[in-house]
Amino acid sequence: MTKIAVVGTGYVGAVVATSLASIGHQVVGVEIDRARLESLQAGIVPFHEPGLSELVTAQLEKASLSFTDSYETAIGGADVAFLCVGTPPSPDGSPDTTYVENAARSISEWITSPMVVVTKSTVPIGSGRWLNDLIADDRASVVSNPEFLREGTALNDFLHPDRVVLGSNDPGAIATMVEVYRPILEQTFTGGRPDLRPGLVRTNLETAEIVKYAANAFLAMKISFINEVAMIADAVGADVTEVATAIGMDQRIGSSFLGAGIGWGGSCFGKDLAALRATAHRHGVESLITGAVVAVNDHQIDFVAEKVSKHIDLAGAEIALLGLAFKPGTDDLRDAPSLKLARHLLDSGATVTAYDPVVGAVSGMDDLKVAPSWRDAVAGADATVVITEWDEFLSINLAALAESMDGALFVDARNAFDAAAATDAGLSYVGVGRAAPTS
Numbered sequence: 336m337t338k339i340a341v342v343g344t345g346y347v348g349a350v351v352a353t354s355l356a357s358i359g360h361q362v363v364g365v366e367i368d369r370a371r372l373e374s375l376q377a378g379i380v381p382f383h384e385p386g387l388s389e390l391v392t393a394q395l396e397k398a399s400l401s402f403t404d405s406y407e408t409a410i411g412g413a414d415v416a417f418l419c420v421g422t423p424p425s426p427d428g429s430p431d432t433t434y435v436e437n438a439a440r441s442i443s444e445w446i447t448s449p450m451v452v453v454t455k456s457t458v459p460i461g462s463g464r465w466l467n468d469l470i471a472d473d474r475a476s477v478v479s480n481p482e483f484l485r486e487g488t489a490l491n492d493f494l495h496p497d498r499v500v501l502g503s504n505d506p507g508a509i510a511t512m513v514e515v516y517r518p519i520l521e522q523t524f525t526g527g528r529p530d531l532r533p534g535l536v537r538t539n540l541e542t543a544e545i546v547k548y549a550a551n552a553f554l555a556m557k558i559s560f561i562n563e564v565a566m567i568a569d570a571v572g573a574d575v576t577e578v579a580t581a582i583g584m585d586q587r588i589g590s591s592f593l594g595a596g597i598g599w600g601g602s603c604f605g606k607d608l609a610a611l612r613a614t615a616h617r618h619g620v621e622s623l624i625t626g627a628v629v630a631v632n633d634h635q636i637d638f639v640a641e642k643v644s645k646h647i648d649l650a651g652a653e654i655a656l657l658g659l660a661f662k663p664g665t666d667d668l669r670d671a672p673s674l675k676l677a678r679h680l681l682d683s684g685a686t687v688t689a690y691d692p693v694v695g696a697v698s699g700m701d702d703l704k705v706a707p708s709w710r711d712a713v714a715g716a717d718a719t720v721v722i723t724e725w726d727e728f729l730s731i732n733l734a735a736l737a738e739s740m741d742g743a744l745f746v747d748a749r750n751a752f753d754a755a756a757a758t759d760a761g762l763s764y765v766g767v768g769r770a771a772p773t774s
C-alpha cells in the first residue's frame with residue numbers, strides 16, 4: 336500500500352483517486368473547488384461517469400479514500416502526489432500551466448518526506464524539467480505518467496489500460512511508480528488475467544510527455560482522415576461506412592476511430608493538437624499534419640450544416656438536435672460539435688431545440704432550447720440532426736419520430752442509423768459520406 340495524494344479531482348483526478356484506492360492504496364484527493372469537494376465528500380460525483388459514484392461511495396466507506404482542501408493533510412507523509420489539475424489552452428494554443436504551477440508550489444510547501452510528484456495532467460513537453468526545478472526539493476522527483484482514459488469508460492480504461500507510460504530521469508522514482516501500478520500491471524484484482532495486462536514503457540520525461548500528444552494527435556488524425564474521405568464519398572456516390580469497414584480490416588490500419596461524422600470534440604483533442612503544434616513551432620519544426628487535422632474538423636461543422644440547408648431554408652426553420660455531449664457516456668460539453676453546429680444554425684435564423692440524456696442545460700447559450708425528452712425536441716421540427724450516438728437514440732421508433740415532425744429531413748451526423756430503415760419509416764435520410772437511398 337502506498338500513501339497517495341491526488342491533486343485536482345475533476346474528470347481525471349476523481350477516477351485516478353478512486354481507482355487507486357480500489358486497488359489497495361490509501362488515497363487523499365485534494366480539491367480547491369468547494370462545491371466539487373463537498374459533493375465528493377458526500378459520495379456524489381458532480382459529473383456523469385458510469386460506475387464512478389458507486390466506487391467512490393464504496394472506497395469512502397472503506398476509508399481508503401477521502402477528499403480534502405488541505406494540502407497539509409494530503410501531502411504530509413504521502414509517498415506519491417499525482418497532479419490532475421486542468422491545462423486549458425491559452426489564446427496562442429499553448430497549454431496554460433497556471434493550475435499545474437500553483438498545485439506544484441502548494442505541494443512543495445508541505446513535503447515532509449521523500450516523494451514522487453507525478454504529472455497526470457497533459458502538460459507541455461519540457462514541463463517535467465521545470466517542475467523538478469520549481470519543487471526544488473532533493474526529496475522529490477518528477478515522473479510523467481500520461482493518462483489515456485476516455486470519459487464514459489474511464490474506470491475501465493484506467494484499471495485495464497493498453498499501456499502504462501512512466502517517464503523520469505530518476506530510476507528510483509520509476510521503481511516507486513511500478514509498485515503503485517503493480518496491481519494494474521499484473522491485473523492481480525482480475526486474478527492475473529494475462530490478456531488484460533498492459534504494456535509498460537519506461538522512458539525519460541520528454542518522451543513520456545510527447546507520447547500523450549502524439550497519441551491524441553494520431554487518433555484525431557484518423558477521424559479527420561475518414562471525414563475527408565466521407566466528403567469525397569458523398570461527391571462520388573460511395574459509402575464511407577463500407578470504406579471504413581474495408582480499410583479497417585487491414586491490421587496495419589485498424590478499425591477504431593474510423594467513424595465519419597460531425598467530427599471530434601471534447602476537452603483533449605483540440606487542445607493537445609494545438610499544444611503539439613505550438614511546441615513544434617517553438618522549436619522551428621513545421622507541423623503540417625496537425626494543422627490539416629484541425630482544418631478538416633472545423634470544416635465538418637459546415638459540411639453537416641450544409642446537409643440541412645441544402646434541403647430546407649434555415650431562416651425560420653425549427654431544428655431538433657439529438658445529443659449535446661461530445662460523445663456518449665459523458666456530460667462534457669467542452670469543445671462539443673453540437674454547440675458549434677447549434678451556433679451556426681441559430682445564427683442562420685433557425686430555432687434549435689436539443690435533447691440529451693444527461694445534459695439538462697447549456698450555460699452561455701440562452702437561444703438554444705433544451706427539451707426534457709427526444710419527443711419534445713422533435714415535435715413539430717422541420718429537420719432532426721443526430722449529433723451524439725447515445726443508445727437511447729438508437730432504440731427510437733423512427734416511424735413515431737417521423738410522425739411527430741413537421742418535415743421529414745433526418746440528418747444522421749454520426750452515421751449511427753440504418754439508412755434503409757429510416758427511409759422506410761418515412762424519413763428523408765441524409766448521412767455523412769453515405770450513398771443512402773434518399774441522400
Ligand SMILES: NC(=O)c1ccc[n+]([C@@H]2O[C@H](COP(=O)([O-])OP(=O)(O)OC[C@H]3O[C@@H](n4cnc5c(N)ncnc54)[C@H](O)[C@@H]3O)[C@@H](O)[C@H]2O)c1
Binds near residue numbers: 345347437455
Ligand atoms: N478529461 C479527459 O478525458 C482527459 C484524459 C486524459 C488526460 N486529461 C488531462 O488531465 C488533466 C485534467 O483534466 P480534467 O478533464 O480532469 O480537468 P477538470 O477541469 O475536470 O479537473 C481539474 C480539477 O482540478 C481542480 N484544481 C485546479 N487547481 C487546483 C489546485 N491548485 N489544487 C487542487 N485542485 C485544483 C479543479 O477545481 C478541477 O476540479 C488535463 O491536463 C487534461 O488534459 C484529460
